[in-house]
Amino acid sequence: MVRLAAAALAGTAIEFYDFFVYGTAAALVLGPLFFPTFSPLAGTLAAFGTFAAGFVSRPLGAMLLGPLGDRHGRRPVLIASLLLTGVATVAVGFVPTYDSIGIAAPALLLTLRFLQGLGLGGEWGGAVLLTVEHAPAGxxxxxxGFPQIGPSIGFLLANGTMLILSATLSDAAFRSWGWRVPFWGAGLLVAAGLLLRAQLTETPQFRELAERGERAAAPLAEVVRGHWRLVLLTAGGLAVGYAVFYAVTTWSLAYGTERLGVDRTVMLGCIMAAVAVKGAVTPLAAHLGDRFGRRPLCLLGCAATVVWMFPLIALLRTGEPPLMFLGFLGALLAFITLFAVTSAYLPELYEPRVRCTGAGLGYNLAGVLGGALTPIVATAVSQGDGPPWGVAAYLTAVALLSLGCFALLPDTRPTADRPTGGRSAVRPLEAGEATA
Structure with missing residues (x-):
C-alpha cells in the first residue's frame, strides 16, 4: 500500500503541476501577452476564459478515459492521462505571443488548455481507484487520501518555480521568457511519472471483474442511464471545493497584485504557505472520514465555508501578509475537510463495473460548476473601490448548494457489520454499490 499510495500521489502531483502552472500564469502574465488589445480587466477575464476551458474539457476527459478504465483497466488510464496532459503543458511553453502571430496565439493557447483538461479529467479516477481498490475497508x-495530497504538491512545485523566477528575474525578462520555464520543466516530470507508472500492476477488483466476465460493455451509457442522479449530486456537492480553492489560488492572486498593489512574490508566498498546511493535514482529514464517515466531513466542510467566506474577503482586503495568510488558511482547511474524503467517498457510491467512469465524471463536472466559473465571476463582481463582498456572497451561495447536495447523499463509513457502512442503499464496496 505504501508503494501504491506513493505512485498515486506522485502521478497526481505531476498532473496537477501541469494544470496549476497555467492558472498562475493566467493570473500574472497571460492577459497582456496574449490579449494586448484588451483593457487590463478584459485581458484578465480573457486569460481566465482560457483557464476555464481546461475545466470544460475535464468531464469530456472523464467520458473518454473513464470507460477505458472500466473496460481495459485502471493502469492504461494513468499512463494515457499523464502523457496527454504533459505534452500539452510543454507545448504551452512554446506558443508565440500575440505580437508574433496575432490571433493564432490565443487560439493555440485555448486548444492546449483544452487538451490539458482532457488528460486531467481521466487522471483522477484512475489514481484514486489504484489505492481504493487495493486498500482494506477500514x-x-x-x-x-494520498492522491489528494498530490494537488498540494503540484501547486507548490508550480508556484514555487514561478516565485523563484519572479523574484530573481527582472519584470521584462519574466514576461519575455521566464514564465515559460515552468511549462518546459513539465517534460522532465512527465518522463519520471511515465517511468513510475509503467511498473504498476492492475487492481485486484478489476482483475476479478475481468475474470468473471462482468466488465461493462458501455460504461458511459450505464452511468448516464442508471446513475445520472448520483453524478449530478456529487458534482453539485464538490463544486464548493473547486470554487474555494480557485478563489484563493487564482482569483486572489490576480486581485492582490492588480487591485491591492501587493508584490506578486508576497501573494504567491502567502498562498503557498496556506496550501502547504492544507497538504499536511490531508491525511488526518482522510482518516477522520474512516472513523466518522465521509458525508459528515463533507457537510462540515460546506458549513465551515459558509462561515468563513466574508472573513476571508475582509482579511484579503487588508493587504497584510499575515492576515491574508490567515484568510487563505481558513478557506483551504474548510476545502480539504471535504475533499480529503472524496477519493474514497465517490468510488464507494458506484458499483465496480462503472466506477472509473461514474466517479470521474461527477468529480470533473464539479470542476465546471466551481473551478471554471469562479475566477471569471469573482473578477467581474470585484470591481469598484470597496471590498469585494460580492465574491464572498457568490462563494457562500455555492457552499449552500453543495451542502444541500451532500444532505441528499448516503454515507459510506465502514462499520463492523458493513465494510463500507452507511445507509442500506449502499452495499459493501467489494460487492458493488447501488446508487444513492
Missing amino acids: RRGLWS
Missing part, C-alpha cells in the same frame, strides 16, 4: 479513506 483504512480505505486514509490510503485513498
